[in-house]
Amino acid sequence: MTKSALPTRIFLATDLSARCDRALARAAQLAGAWRSQLIVAHVVQAAEMARRDRFTAAAPSWRRPASWEQTLLQGLRTDLETVGITATPRVVVGSPAEAVQQAVTDDDAGLVVLGIAKDARMDRIQLGSTVDALVRHARVPVLNVRGRVNTAYRHVVVTTDFSEPSLRALRLAARWFEGARLTLFHAYTPPGSTLTTGTGADDSWRAVVMEECAAHLARANLPEAIVAALQRVIERGQPETLLPDYVAASDVDLVVLGSHGRSGIARALLGSTAEDLLHNLDCDTLVVRGE
Known part of the structure; x- marks a missing residue:
């Protein structure tokens, strides 16, 4: 499978709580659109x-399940049948981050889907460390689902710092989300910008950044139709401030971020905790690791 090819298997990690319902719905929508196998794992x-x-060993024989793993598996299977989702149920035993990474490798999955609570403080502490580990170490893209699923993604924003990981994220977004409105987002702060003021200086810096953006797109080697339709948002300022505001103001339902970039958005967001990345953006987030 090429780096931007559609994943043949999607791996959803769930804790069987209601907060993961949206993640399950999104994973099922993507699996259907891409004709991928969906694996739902607790x-x-x-x-x-x-x-x-x-505990169950002390129960009467007629109430005693073969094992707790079998009980969980049956419950997961029943849940999937109830909502009419075709998927392979799986129970994975181990610490969440390591177990998910190993299961994804074993299943040769091309995408990990997660659902994270927004307001549950203790869950954020526990799940935040799990997500942080997955975002930083998973070998495949990690999708965190926040929004309600009504349709396919309509407005996808790809953040860029013009690095190679950002190139990979752009190529992947263009391939995975065909038909969506695609926006390339770059925020920049010129060196010594506190001393560099005035319209002339601003125009000069913007011209430099626009040239770098054009070179970046040339390296991406995207189809001409995609490049022509691609909206470019290039703004002077701090990305951690500008991006959440743009997401809220522009009806964005997915942000794609290439991790381990040299500067700009990847450094500003992934340089902080995974909770900052996943909870500060009011939309779904797809993190694509560089090679």
């Missing part, structure tokens, strides 16, 4: 599995 700690097995 990750449970080994200690919790052992504790549950000890």
